Amino acid sequence: MQSETKSRVEQLTSPAGHPVSVLRFEGDIASTSKEAVLGAYQALPKSTVKIVLLDFSKVDYINSSGIALVIQLLMEANNSGQKVYAFGLSAHFTKVFTMVGITKYAGLFPTQTEALAAL
Amino acid sequence: MSEIKQTTVEVRLPSRMGFEKVAMSTASAVAKLMGFPEDRVEDLKTAVAEACINAIEHGNRLNEKLSVGVVLSTSADSLEVKVIDDGKGMSKKQAKPDIDRKMHGEEDPRGMGMFLIQALVDEAEWVSGADGKASYVRLVIRLDKEA
Numbered sequence: 001m002q003s004e005t006k007s008r009v010e011q012l013t014s015p016a017g018h019p020v021s022v023l024r025f026e027g028d029i030a031s032t033s034k035e036a037v038l039g040a041y042q043a044l045p046k047s048t049v050k051i052v053l054l055d056f057s058k059v060d061y062i063n064s065s066g067i068a069l070v071i072q073l074l075m076e077a078n079n080s081g082q083k084v085y086a087f088g089l090s091a092h093f094t095k096v097f098t099m100v101g102i103t104k105y106a107g108l109f110p111t112q113t114e115a116l117a118a119l
Numbered sequence: 120m121s122e123i124k125q126t127t128v129e130v131r132l133p134s135r136m137g138f139e140k141v142a143m144s145t146a147s148a149v150a151k152l153m154g155f156p157e158d159r160v161e162d163l164k165t166a167v168a169e170a171c172i173n174a175i176e177h178g179n180r181l182n183e184k185l186s187v188g189v190v191l192s193t194s195a196d197s198l199e200v201k202v203i204d205d206g207k208g209m210s211k212k213q214a215k216p217d218i219d220r221k222m223h224g225e226e227d228p229r230g231m232g233m234f235l236i237q238a239l240v241d242e243a244e245w246v247s248g249a250d251g252k253a254s255y256v257r258l259v260i261r262l263d264k265e266a
Contacts, residue, residue, distance in 0.1 A: 031136060061140065063168055064235060068228040071221050078222060092161035099238055100231055101218025 003027040003061070005036035009044065014051075014119040022112070024055040029066030037069040038076075046080045053115055054106070057088025067100060074105045087115040124195055132171060132187040134179040134204075139171035142189045142202070149191050150198055155262065162239040163198070163260050169232040170202040170256045178204025178254060188255075197241075200258045208247030208254030209233070 006026040014020050021044050029037060044052065054070070056062075062070075077084045087109040089097060094108055102108075109115035130145050132138040143164040150160045171187055179185040188203035213233035220226035237243045242259035 061168075063139075063165075063172060064231040065172070065229060067231060071218070071228040075222050075224065075228070090161070092158065092165070096165065096235065099235070100216055104218055105222060 005029055005033035007036040007040040009040060012116065014116045016119060018051055018119055020051045020053050020116065020119060021049045022053045022055055026058040028061040029059055029069065030063050031065035033066055033069055038072055041073045041076065050082055051119055052077060052082055052084045054084065054086040055088050055112065056086060062093055070102065074102070078105060085109065085115050085119065087112050124193065126193045128191040130189040132189065134175045134181055134183050134185050134187060136175060139168045139175065142171045143168050145189065146191060146200055149193065153193055153198055153262065155260065159260055166236045166239045166258050167200055169236050170258060173232050174202050174204035178206030196263060197259055197261045201255045203253060203255040205252050206254050207251045209245040
């Protein structure tokens with residue numbers, strides 16, 4: 001019943017010249033998404049990747065188990081000295097992420113362009 | 120929404136993860152018929168999904184022989200959703216999640232369902248079944264409530 005989560009990584013450079021690893025998600029983010037969320041993040045080389053940008057623009061459904069996976073990703077990034085940002089969340093999930101406190105550890109932006117401009 | 124005043128809609132879900140989306144779609148359709156604005160419909164969808172996930176995972180312990188009942192009851196100015204399972208009910212309310220404690224590994228990253236439910240609807244009540252079964256959570260959203 002749950003739409004399989006797909007993820008892929010794209011390497012971009014911000015207008016300020018910083019390399020940014022963009023993790024693009026597609027489908028639902030739920031308890032079954034561990035490999036697509038954490039696995040994809042953990043495959044990034046921690047020694048060279050310093051900025052991670054999460055793309056939620058093709059995600060329609062995130063439940064509390066999916067939010068927990070995002071928090072686990074933030075924990076690992078925090079411990080590795082990486083900065084995490086996100087864009088493409090709907091107004092509703094922007095509210096939910098704010099309610100649970102994720103915005104304290106990950107800056108949220110409406111679009112990729114706005115996110116990259118701020119990095 | 121005068122056409123659907125005092126109406127009841129019932130759905131039965133298998134105790135299998137993912138089927139909460141059927142309840143979400145049903146609740147969304149009923150709330151839209153009643154004239155709830157889009158942001159309140161989204162709040163309700165998440166609250167209903169989390170209530171169903173709790174019922175499937177904790178109430179019915181993923182036992183596919185058991186089903187989760189979802190009963191939506193409309194009135195002139197509110198929508199009530201009961202999510203019923205065969206568990207003993209919630210013994211205590213969940214504390215508000217503390218992101219700092221979660222980030223430092225002092226609190227389970229999971230465990231936000233009840234918090235989200237309470238935060239997203241106007242009324243949330245957990246009721247344990249008298250014989251340790253047929254426990255339910257009751258959610259209410261009101262039409263006059265600002266988001």
